[in-house]
Amino acid sequence: MKNVAVVGGGAGGLIFANTLAKEMSEDIQSGKMKIRIFDGSIYHEFQPGYLAVAFRGRDPESLRRYLSGLVLPGVELVPENCSKVDIDNRFVVTEKTGKKFEFDEVVIATGSKPDYSQIPGLSQANHDFHSSARASADAYKRLQKVRWGKVVTGIAGVPYKCPPSPNESAFMLDEFFVRRKLRNEVKVTFLTPYLRSYSNETVNSIIEPIYKERNIEIITSFNLESVDPEKELLVSMEGDTLPYDTLFLVPPHTGAAIFKGEEYADSDGWIKTDKYDLHVTDHDYAFAIGDATNLPISKAGVEAHLEAIVVANNIVSEMNGSSDRYEFTGRLQCSMETGFHQATFVVGTYDKPIERIQPSFYNYMQKKLMERIYWASLKGGYEWLFRWHFGEDYYRKTTRQRPPAQSPKVQNI
């Protein structure tokens, strides 16, 4: 019997578990494999939709599905978060009931979360369009009241998920005020710690002219240290200040708190992960996928998806006695809406530089299509379409050997 534990039932965890369950249905039925997802959330949310809730007044409920309804037969959902993942001794402990579950293989897919503690004053001042459907709905309530003044959006700190999303917020705010005929009364400012409007120069060269054309101010190299909500002032680490009237910033993110202090994670809780086969450093039976990893790539759903496919396929091969092994190519594909029904994409891999893709209505429709197939894709649906779309970047076959498993440590008694 192979016991597979999946810690976190978001985009990556669901695609991994459901794909594995589809491929191994006979083994699951005959008791040779058990797959469990651990996640205390009642709902899963379509996170890219947060922007439309905050800046277009979309219904927040439309972004939600019950997590239990996204798990295929053959996968057991344990409706609790884990408070401990002991990789060396191969068990997890659940948070509420303190139950211990042993595993043979574990996949960590706990995502990333905003960390307001890094910037004093930010949580009181900010209208968060980035962390939940509910928070975005509150941000929209505030936005509707804005008639004039200085609206500042952008990046409060790094890392954060979905790199283009702060730029999208600037373009969507511009569109909102244009449509309300308030654009002349409202100054829109985009704030970033990077040297340009987008960290990558190719993408920057495409979007910077749009900022100019729409009269959106860009303030670069602003490393936000604190916010003074009383004085409505942003203060940078270098001592610069910037006044605002309304704030829509993306807070810096960290990994799940339970990993801080674990040897297999860094000090911010990001899991030390192999960039190709996604094993957790020194453990060939533990993997990390999606936002939870320390990989130097975008934290985005496409990465979580393709990483889930690589790990699932490697476990299937192993179970079937096949020597086929697969690697993640580093493929990223983040859509960036530029307003008024136009979008571009940030596309690249570990080996291929970011492509130059001009904003178009066609790209915007592709982004819309992604939402149409999102819920089915979490259940392993439309994989033929993704395989066709990503082509050679979907995954790479490899002969690379994984490192030998680390033996359990001697426990202090």
Ligand SMILES: Cc1cc2nc3c(=O)[nH]c(=O)nc-3n(C[C@H](O)[C@H](O)[C@H](O)COP(=O)(O)OP(=O)(O)OC[C@H]3O[C@@H](n4cnc5c(N)ncnc54)[C@H](O)[C@@H]3O)c2cc1C
């Ligand atoms: C505004 C916005 C726009 C975005 N747009 C795009 C886009 O256009 N394209 C794109 O590809 N990506 C986009 N993303 C990013 C994408 O949504 C995430 O990168 C993706 O969901 C990451 O998947 P994940 O499985 O790593 O984490 P998540 O989907 O966040 O899931 C993590 C899960 O882990 C669970 N969890 C946390 N701690 C524990 C614990 N201790 N025990 C058990 N479970 C736990 C959580 O409850 C959650 O269900 C966007 C994100 C935002 C916020």
